[in-house]
Amino acid sequence: MSEELLSVKNVSISFTQYVQGLNQHELKVISDLSLDVKKGEVVAILGSSGSGKSLLAHAILGILPENGTCEGDICYKNEVLTQQKKEAIRGKEICLIPQSVNFLDPLMKVKEQAIGDVKGEEREEALRKQREIFSKYGLAEEVDDLYPFELSGGMARKVLLSTALLSNPELVVADEPTPGLDEKSVKETIMDIKNLKEEGKGVLLITHDINVALEIADRIAIFYSGFVIEINKTENFADTGKLLHPYTKSLIEALPRNGFKLTEGVQPLEEVPGCVYYDNCPIKSDFCKENRPNLIKCGDAMIRCHNYDKEVK
Ligand SMILES: Nc1ncnc2c1ncn2[C@@H]1O[C@H](COP(=O)(O)OP(=O)(O)O)[C@@H](O)[C@H]1O
Ligand code: SF4
Ligand SMILES: [Mg+2]
Secondary structure, eight states, X not given: OOOEEEEEEEEEEEEEEEETTTEEEEEEEEEEEEEEEETTOEEEEEOOTTSSHHHHHXXXXXXXXXXXXXXXXXXXXXXXOOHHHHHHHXXXXXXXXXXXXGGSOTTSOHHHHHHOSOOTHHHHHHHHHHHHHHHHTTOOGGGGGOOGGGSOHHHHHHHHHHHHHHTOOSEEEEESOSXXXXXXXXXXXXXXXXXXXXXXXXXEEEESOHHHHHHHOSEEEEEETTEEEEEEEGGGGGOGGGOOOHHHHHHHHHTTTTTTOOXXXXXXOSOOSSOTTGGGOTTOOHHHHHSXXXXXXXXXXXEOOTTTTSOOO
């Protein structure tokens, strides 16, 4: 079954900034981003910190900051999501596991925010489910009546995660769901994401941790300097010969040397006319400097490189 849940089409996100009082400056953080998530699929988007991953999550949920602009289409079940539609389905069909614990409402007890606005007979059942999932993550009964400021960072993350899973969404956007969790909770989270997939749900997993991506994802989208430069099946990451982009290849080859962690890399923020990887690329040609490659299909993968089929010397 390959029914499409989420489809992000040519999305760019920029900010208008005011420099020295009156001069407006456009800061483009994400450029021409396309990816999709099907039912029963986990797609990881892997990029270093500050590369715009959380912004993508916020654009999907319709919670970009006021000074941000999003161009392109974000579709859910083949329907373009307007701001109104995003507001109608978020927290229900599409849930965010946010990266920041500031998403918790400071004035509300955590059990109340976890169950949401449920009244009457359904409230008891919702509280029962909330207790069940909280205890799975090691949150004792006393936690239910705490306010966010009374939680440790790790507890707050578990509350956010439980809250998202409680609403039984079709699509989960998990923005760095594991950092800050203890080892047992990391395993629980990974299991939960795998279970969501088994249940036919879709997960967009946003991470800078390649190990988490390799362990859970079916496909991995590599983010570089605001662009998705390659989307490939996770199994192909075991063999650099099956990868397409010179950046992805060098990233994977460098992993053992870097203790299996992503390096921050040099990611230009200034807009360049051609390929963003030009300065670092071992297989560049003059053409690449002035001509930006598009993300094109190559078998099951997607690649943004003019020379991906040429051999790296
Ligand atoms: N409200 C904002 N105004 C201007 N720039 C912003 C704003 N929010 C985020 N950014 C810019 O977007 C970049 C990406 O942010 P973010 O999506 O949080 O990165 P990531 O999640 O990949 O670490 C930041 O480095 C920052 O430069
Ligand atoms: S487009 Fe050119 S510069 Fe960019 S990654 Fe491909 S070969 Fe290298
Ligand atoms: Mg982030």
